[in-house]
Amino acid sequence: MRRLLHRIARMTTTVVLIMTCVLSAEAKKPRPVEDFTSGGLAYHILRQAPEGIVEVAAPSAEIGAYCGEIRIPDSVQLGKETYAVVAIGDAAFKGATGLESIRMGENIRSIGAYAFSGCSSLQTVVLPKKIQAIRVGAFSHCTALDSIALPEGLRTIEHGLMSHCTALHTVVLPKSAIEIGAQAFAYCGKLKTVVLPEQLHVIGNEAFYECKALEHIVWPERIARIGTRTFSNCISLREAELPNGLRVLGESAFEGCSQMRTARLGSGLAEMGDAVFRNCYQLELLRIAPECKKVMRRSQFGGCNQLQIEVEELKIENL
Numbered sequence: 001m002r003r004l005l006h007r008i009a010r011m012t013t014t015v016v017l018i019m020t021c022v023l024s025a026e027a028k029k030p031r032p033v034e035d036f037t038s039g040g041l042a043y044h045i046l047r048q049a050p051e052g053i054v055e056v057a058a059p060s061a062e063i064g065a066y067c068g069e070i071r072i073p074d075s076v077q078l079g080k081e082t083y084a085v086v087a088i089g090d091a092a093f094k095g096a097t098g099l100e101s102i103r104m105g106e107n108i109r110s111i112g113a114y115a116f117s118g119c120s121s122l123q124t125v126v127l128p129k130k131i132q133a134i135r136v137g138a139f140s141h142c143t144a145l146d147s148i149a150l151p152e153g154l155r156t157i158e159h160g161l162m163s164h165c166t167a168l169h170t171v172v173l174p175k176s177a178i179e180i181g182a183q184a185f186a187y188c189g190k191l192k193t194v195v196l197p198e199q200l201h202v203i204g205n206e207a208f209y210e211c212k213a214l215e216h217i218v219w220p221e222r223i224a225r226i227g228t229r230t231f232s233n234c235i236s237l238r239e240a241e242l243p244n245g246l247r248v249l250g251e252s253a254f255e256g257c258s259q260m261r262t263a264r265l266g267s268g269l270a271e272m273g274d275a276v277f278r279n280c281y282q283l284e285l286l287r288i289a290p291e292c293k294k295v296m297r298r299s300q301f302g303g304c305n306q307l308q309i310e311v312e313e314l315k316i317e318n319l
Contacts (some may be wrong), residue, residue, distance in 0.1 A: 021172055032249065037063055044089060055089040055112075067098030074105035080243045088115045097121055104128050111138045120144060128150050131219045137182075140164055148191075150174050157184045159204070166190065169213070174198050182227065186294070191215060193237075196220050203230050205250065207208035212236060221245050226253050244268045244289070249276055258282060265292045278302040287312055 033055065033171045035044050042063055043054040054076065056129035059066055075084050086103055086317060090112035093099055101124040108128045113135040116122060117166070122142045124146075131151050137160040139145065145165050149172040150157070159181040162168060169190040171179075177197045182204035185191060195218040205227035214234045221243045229251040231237065237257045242249070251273030254260065260280045265272075267289035276296075277283055282305045288296070289312050301307060 003163045035060070036078055038078070039073065041066075041070070041072070041076075041084070043076060045083065045310040046086070046096070049083065050079075052078075052081055054088045055087035056085065056092050058092050059087045062284070065098060066093050066096040067100075068101075069101040070099065071103045072105050072108065074107045086110070089111055091115060091117070092293060094118055100124070102126070104131075106130065109133070109204070111135060113137060114140065117141055124177070126318075134158060134161060136160055137163070143167060147171070151227065152176050156177070157181055159183060160186070163187055175199065178202070180204055182206055183209065185211060188212075192216070196223065200220065201225065203227060205229060206232070208234060210234070219243050224248065226250055228252060229238075231253065232256050239263065242266055242269075247271065251275055252278065255279055262287070263287070265289065267291045269295055272300060274299045275302060276300045277304055277307075280304055281306075283307050285310060 002258050002274055008252050028116060037060060040063060042057040042060045044053050045052065047053045050242040056072060069235045073085055075082050084107045085107050085157040086107050087177045088111045090111060092115045095118040097120050097301050099119045101204050102125040106128045111132040117137050117140045120143045121260055123144050125148055129151050132153055134154065136158045139162050140160050141164045143166045146167045147170040153176055154174045155176055155178055157177055157180040160183045163183045163186045165188050167190060168188045169192055173249045177199050178199050179202045185208045186206050186209040188210050193216045197263055198220045199221050206229045208231050210233045212235050215236045219241060222245050223243060224245060225248040225264045227254045230250060232252050233256040235258050238259055238261050240254060242264055243270050246266055247268050248271045250276045255275050255278045257318050262284050262285045264287045269292050274293040277300060281303055284306050285308055287310045
């Protein structure tokens with residue numbers, strides 16, 4: 001029994017010594033750097049070298065607030081290692097009221113949520129061609145930004161992407177876009193013309209809410225759904241020639257478009273919410289396909305006291 005206890009004691013001592021050596025060796029290993037600064041920008045490492053990648057991060061106390069003209073490089077050096085700059089992190093430049101211009105390197109593939117939100121002096125944004133995602137509210141409340149071209153490859157224009165950009169008068173949407181998210185361009189009070197991409201299927205709730213200067217919309221045939229209050233209070237909009245492919249027209253979609261004179265509902269319309277044209281006081285003529293009668297009711301046209309409805313004739317082709 002004594003021999004057994006002695007043997008167990010020796011084994012325990014050996015294990016303790018081994019663990020001590022292992023822990024000592026681990027402690028001596030250099031820990032990977034997660035954040036660093038270079039060229040006046042803060043970075044967060046997403047993948048360690050070799051083949052390291054980083055994203056631009058919110059400024060450190062050492063850097064202070066981002067301001068002026070900033071160019072994001074294709075890559076940065078940390079010691080002997082090179083890291084590709086592939087993303088702008090969430091809220092990285094949020095509230096940088098002194099930022100005036102941003103030019104991004106060609107390696108940037110994504111821009112994080114609210115990355116530039118509240119950059120009230122930002123006037124110039126140059127986006128890389130290969131960007132794949134721009135997240136929620138990325139350029140919201142950029143009140144000095146007057147134009148932007150969103151790059152090809154974007155499939156979704158995210159929720160609130162450009163909302164409250166009160167100086168924005170020109171936006172070029174990518175042909176690749178299939179969805180515009182809720183409030184994407186809400187309160188863009190100087191936006192005049194919107195050319196919707198041919199592949200677009202869905203426009204979300206309040207996507208263009210209170211775009212008070214909006215006069216003209218080019219509609220794609222493939223659009224299938226317009227959400228709730230999507231174009232509500234667009235007081236300069238004079239017509240809405242909706243295509244045959246539209247299936248769902250959400251509640252209050254054009255409510256308060258007080259200068260609208262004419263509109264058209266196509267043959268594919270299967271669902272139409274209440275108050276769609278409410279308080280469109282100048283609406284004089286609504287042309288509809290015969291199929292639309294089954295989804296129409298009085299509650300959709302409150303305040304449209306001058307309205308006349310014209311049913312389009314069926315076209316019968318010769319056999």
